[in-house]
Amino acid sequence: MCTAGDAACLKDYPRGVFRFNDGVGLDPYTRKPLAHGRRIAPVSMRERAAASREQHDRHRQIR
Numbered sequence: 602m603c604t605a606g607d608a609a610c611l612k613d614y615p616r617g618v619f620r621f622n623d624g625v626g627l628d629p630y631t632r633k634p635l636a637h638g639r640r641i642a643p644v645s646m647r648e649r650a651a652a653s654r655e656q657h658d659r660h661r662q663i664r
Contacts, residue, residue, distance in 0.1 A: 615639050615648055624649060 603610035618627045619641050626638025640649040 613647055615641060619643075 603614070617639060618629045618632070619625065620627055620634070621643065624641035624643045626635045626640060627633065628635055641647060642649055
């Protein structure tokens with residue numbers, strides 16, 4: 602994760618409450634999924650689009 606005060610690192614991780622198994626954004630009070638909430642990759646804890654883009658780039662470098 603990030604070290605204290607590392608603003609550049611912290612911006613990569615969205616704030617909020619997310620469901621453990623699939624990363625769906627939840628309302629912090631009701632724990633119900635948000636209609637237009639963010640979604641994270643549960644393993645990396647980064648936004649789903651950013652995590653997918655990073656994985657795609659990594660595969661391109663390997664080839």
